[in-house]
Amino acid sequence: MIIKNGISKIECAPVYEKDKPIKIIHQITPWRGLNVLLGAMQLVNHPLITLDVYSSTEIYGKAFYEQNDKEYKGLYEQAKQLKNVNYIGYKPNSYIKEHLKDYHMFVYPSIWEETSCISAIESMAAGLYTIVTNLGALAETCSEFGIYVPYDNNHRRLAFKFAQAIKQGAEAITHKPIQDHLKRQSDFYNLYYGWPKQAATWTQFLTGITSDARKI
DSSP states (O other), rough: OOOOOOOOOOOOOOOOOOOOOOOEOOOOOOGGGGGHHHHTTTTTTTTEEEEEOOOGGGOOHHHHHHHGGGHHHHHHHHHHOTTTEEEOOOOOOOHHHHHHHGGHHHHOOOOOOOOOHHHHHHHHHTEEEEEEOOOTTTTHHTTTTEEEEEEOHHHHHHHHHHHHHHHHHHTTTTTTHHHHHHHHHHHHHHHHHHHHHHHHHHHHHHHHHHHHHOOO
């Protein structure tokens, strides 16, 4: 039996106002595509677009961080040097969820075969315009709402494709049909991935297996 991930209710981001700054969030561990995203941002020459990077190994605990984080120092330094990128590093999930409404886009050029991506689910619940690869189960997780860039083993080529998708997204979010689409997206993810729905599924599942166990 498959039971989806659950999320607490997330506030929907306000409708984007044309000619205002466009903020992108990336809250993914660094080995899953940060290199591609930084490559893409070097190609995005848009005065309104900036990317905030909350990427770190710290999410897996102090021991994991001390053993592995040094491998990604080069990526962090690159992020700090790009004018349209702000490297922030680790923040707890409670902070991320509280501030998702401050963003307009979630961009994840995944080079990792994701199963069910919580970061994507939470971002879509916040009504963010979501651009991902079609690798792994991201197409299932993001359903009809995500914008999909076909995965490419050539990461330079993939970065170019994501740069184009980001620039197109910056134009798309100015249009009312897309804004309405993002509101429907927020409603969908808060409803179908919300804990009230998932709790009912878990209750039904656990009631069923305990009932079956009594019959054995």
